[in-house]
Amino acid sequence: MFWMFRWINEDRHTMLRQTMVKTRRLGMRGPAYMFSARSASLSLTEERFLDAAVYGNIPVVRKMLEELPELNVNCVDYMGQNALQLAVANEHLEVTELLLNKDNLARIGDALLLAISKGYIRIVEAILSHRAFADTQRLVNSPGQAETQDDFFSYDEDGTRFSHDITPIILASHCHEYEVVHILLRKDARIERPHDHLCKCGTCSYHQKHDSFSHSRSRINAYKGLASPAYMSLSSKDPVMAALELSNELAVLANIEKEFKKDYKKLSVQCEDFVVGLLDLCRNTEEVEAILNGDVDENYEPRGSFIRLKLAIKYELKKFIAHPNCQQQLMSIWYENLSGLRQQTNVVKFLIVLGVAVGLPVLALLYWVAPTSKVSLHCFYL
Ligand SMILES: [Zn+2]
Incomplete structure (x- = not known):
């Protein structure tokens, strides 16, 4: 049900985005553009090829790829979508695999982002095994950085369908796709922590001057990825500590960047909820202690020091401190040597x-x- 809701939402988002891009394009090029139908330039063979990709007709796609060496695999339909994008959008894994075997295939990065946003894990795996991703820099660079080189991450001729700063791992974290985040982390993809809001380094100054709105959005998007339970639990050695510190950092940012107060506040609460959710899952004292105190078996901290609890008090994370499992643990320590008194x-x-x-x-x-x-x-x- 949740998946369906997200799918509908994403499709609506993509359609709205297309409408916006088209409006901008029409505004820039004038009404004559409306009559230059791109699909008119398609040959009958190409139309048949794109239809086969849309409907997942594996035998036809395979036959055409094998028998028609002159076929342009990057031809686009009336919406500017190539066969790979159409096959991924319709969840046709086999067709996607056939297309990925072809040389000079365009927009592989966009197909990857689309598969991640829709949660098609097998397709994500197939695309990531493509030779284009042998260069791990592809996964680290955002489409905005890669855009100057080629149309790898482009949705159509106007660029990427997502925000230009969205990398595959940021998108997977936003969508809470644990398996995809895990796959990407294994390939050394990480979310870069945004610079300080007052940073005056060359990159920050350039982005601030060039497009301050995009700069602010990119910071929010990065934090949204960092605060995702999927990313926190898989990327950090100590997810509880990471979540507590990030929650505090976001709460501080909410008071500094007031125009995005609501977004930062929401993310800060999300981090706290993540730790509270972990406390909910505890089944015995050892597990509660592991959250409040670190891993006692590994001797990270002396038993009973509750360094994370002290941190939570310092950061005023009331929901975490007031949690019944946390309070129960505190009471048992309070009466530790006087059990009868309780x-x-x-x-x-x-x-x-x-x-x-x-x-x-x-x-x-x-x-x-x-x-x-x-x-x-x-x-x-x-
Ligand atoms: Zn900077």
Whole structure:
């Protein structure tokens, strides 16, 4: 159901995007462009070829690719889409594989982004195994950076269908595609952390001056990818710590970049929800301790130091601190050496505390004289 909703949403997004691009194109080129139908230049063979790609007609596509060496595999339909894009859009894995065997195939990057956005994992794998991705730089560079070289990431002649800063791994993280994120991370694709908002380096100054809107959007898109549960859980050695720190960083940014306050705030809450979700999944004390304290088996932190909890208090992550599993753990530590006291009524607890308070000078003296005696140790725990 969720998949269907997303699919409908993405298709609507793509259509709106196309409308916007066409409006811009018409505005730039005048009404005469409307009458220059691109599909009119298609030969009958090419039309048959594109139809076969749309409908996933494997035998026809295979036969045409084998028997017609002069066939232009990059011919486009009336919407400016080539056979590869049409086959991927309609989830035809076999046709996609046949096309990927051809040389000089264009827009492979766009086909990859489309497959990621639709969650077609097998097609993503097929495209990533193409020789074009032997150069891992293809996965690291954003379409905006690659665009100057070729039409690898282009949707049509106007460039990429997504924002120019969207790399495959950022898109996979936005779509919460765990498997795709995992595949891309194995290929050393990473999301670059945006520079500081006040950064005055050459790149930031250039983008700020050239197109400040795109610059701000690219920062948001990168943070959206970094704050994705799929990316945090798979890319970081310590996802809990990474989520807590990112949550705080985003909360700070929400107060600095006020025009995007809502976006940053939402992402900050998303990071906190990720950690709270992990607490929800805990089944025993060891797992709760692992979240609050790090991996005790690996001796990252001394047991009971709860460094992450202290961090959460510092960052004011109330939802995380108030979580029942977290509170339960704190209570068990509070009563660790006085397990019987927890079951007593409030009156008894009050009397014990009062007794200790009144007898404190005597107990202190006793502890000073005989620090290892039974009474002293008991009082120390109190
Ligand atoms: Zn910079």
